[in-house]
Amino acid sequence: MDLVLNTFGTSLQVENQMFLVAHSDGKQLIDPDKLKTISISKGAKISSDAALLAIEREIEVLFIDGTGKPAGRIWSVKYGSISTIRRKQLSFIDSPESISWLKGLICEKLDNQVALLLSITSTDKNLKEVHKKSLERIESIREKVVNAPAERLADLLPSLRGWEGSASMYYFGAISACLPENLRFLQRSQNPATDVFNMLLNYAYGILYGKVEGALIRAGIDPYIGVMHRDEYNRPVLVYDVIEKFRVWADYVVFGLAAQQVFTPDCYSVRDDGSYWLENNGKRILIQSFNDYLSEVIKVKGVDRSRAIHIDLYAQSLARMFERA
Numbered sequence: 001m002d003l004v005l006n007t008f009g010t011s012l013q014v015e016n017q018m019f020l021v022a023h024s025d026g027k028q029l030i031d032p033d034k035l036k037t038i039s040i041s042k043g044a045k046i047s048s049d050a051a052l053l054a055i056e057r058e059i060e061v062l063f064i065d066g067t068g069k070p071a072g073r074i075w076s077v078k079y080g081s082i083s084t085i086r087r088k089q090l091s092f093i094d095s096p097e098s099i100s101w102l103k104g105l106i107c108e109k110l111d112n113q114v115a116l117l118l119s120i121t122s123t124d125k126n127l128k129e130v131h132k133k134s135l136e137r138i139e140s141i142r143e144k145v146v147n148a149p150a151e152r153l154a155d156l157l158p159s160l161r162g163w164e165g166s167a168s169m170y171y172f173g174a175i176s177a178c179l180p181e182n183l184r185f186l187q188r189s190q191n192p193a194t195d196v197f198n199m200l201l202n203y204a205y206g207i208l209y210g211k212v213e214g215a216l217i218r219a220g221i222d223p224y225i226g227v228m229h230r231d232e233y234n235r236p237v238l239v240y241d242v243i244e245k246f247r248v249w250a251d252y253v254v255f256g257l258a259a260q261q262v263f264t265p266d267c268y269s270v271r272d273d274g275s276y277w278l279e280n281n282g283k284r285i286l287i288q289s290f291n292d293y294l295s296e297v298i299k300v301k302g303v304d305r306s307r308a309i310h311i312d313l314y315a316q317s318l319a320r321m322f323e324r325a
Contacts, residue, residue: 001034002291006064006283008043012050019050032057036308037214039064041283060214066277067191068206070213085220085319092325098153098227101321103145105228105244106164110142112248113171120178120255127177134174141167157228175255183258192275197258199268199276203283204250204290205243211294211308212246213239215315221322245314249307253290 003019005012010023019030032053037060040046046061051074054061061074092098117135121128141163150156168188176184176197185195193199213236216223226237257263267282278286294308305313 001036003030003035003038004041004283004287005039005044005046006041006280006287010044012038012040012044012046014047014049014053017053019053032059035059037062037210039210039287042066062210062214064206064210068203068209068278068283070206070210073210073214075217085322086222086225088322088325089222089225092322093153093225093227095325096151097321097325099150099156102153102156102160102227102241103148105241106145106160107142109164109244109247110138110145110167113167114138116248116251116255117171117174120175120259124177130177131174134170137170138167153227160228175251179255179258180261183261192271192273192277194274194276196263196268196276197254199278200254200258200263200282200286201250203278203286204254205247207287207290208243208246208250209236209239211311212243212315215312216242216318218312219315219319221315221319242314242318246307246311249293250290253293254286257286257289 003012003021005021007023010021013020013022015029017032019032019035021028021030035054035057038046038054039062041064051061053059054074055076058076062070063072065071114135117131117138121131144163145160148156148159172185172188176186179185179197183195183197185197188201189195189198190202193202213223216236216238221238223236223238226241229235229237229240262285263282266279267285268279269277271277295306297304297306298310300310300313303310303313
């Protein structure tokens with residue numbers, strides 16, 4: 001269970017070794033054994049007793065910014081494993097294995113994009129043609145990624161970044177074409193979003209960032225040592241790499257909600273600079289929908305687990321791969 005505190009004035013305390021959530025509508029006791037994560041947005045607060053209880057029960061506590069990304073987290077002094085994994089992680093970056101891993105990661109992202117586009121379509125004949133061309137171009141880019149020769153990762157990175165960016169442009173163009181007309185957009189806009197769809201997508205990606213970063217830390221991996229995204233000061237760049245494998249989950253949820261016209265004007269606000277920001281009603285819908293989706297059990301490589309658990313399992317397999325480097 002994920003506890004989300006995003007209403008101004010809400011507080012999290014402890015009473016009889018239970019979490020006590022206090023807000024304007026009353027109080028609620030929650031068994032710590034039922035919680036996996038606690039997310040706290042601006043305007044809500046947590047007591048030191050509640051923080052210590054979360055640490056004791058190994059419950060992840062995240063402080064969330066306005067875009068849904070974790071701005072900070074509380075964890076115990078135990079990192080999650082011995083330092084061997086993190087030393088091997090550094091060796092992996094400059095090894096030949098890093099090239100095949102990264103190419104495989106990007107190919108999986110492109111395959112996921114194609115799968116989502118094949119699951120949706122437009123009734124407009126002209127837009128169907130846009131959809132078809134986007135699929136063909138993404139498939140063509142995938143072939144380039146697979147066949148790209150390189151002995152050093154540094155030599156390959158500029159091409160990979162360029163191909164990935166082109167594929168995303170075609171992908172989101174096709175998604176926009178299949179949305180209700182009032183929600184279509186010209187391009188991806190991040191921090192801030194300039195339309196409703198990108199606002200929702202940015203927030204969902206923010207939730208996913210927190211899940212991936214937590215999984216890497218629990219597996220004993222340093223999220224600040226990346227492969228494709230490297231040397232960005234004070235940023236968890238490996239999270240930006242690994243999240244590519246899972247972004248499509250956020251895309252599915254956001255597209256489904258947008259296609260159903262779930263978000264009314266009271267779910268978001270538009271500021272003077274034209275930027276779109278999710279408000280509490282919208283956050284409640286999106287967070288619940290995405291967490292429900294992540295809780296669904298699916299089969300990956302013969303293993304039936306929730307999507308959230310599969311993120312943890314992948315992080316553990318990544319740690320083992322680093323150890324072998």
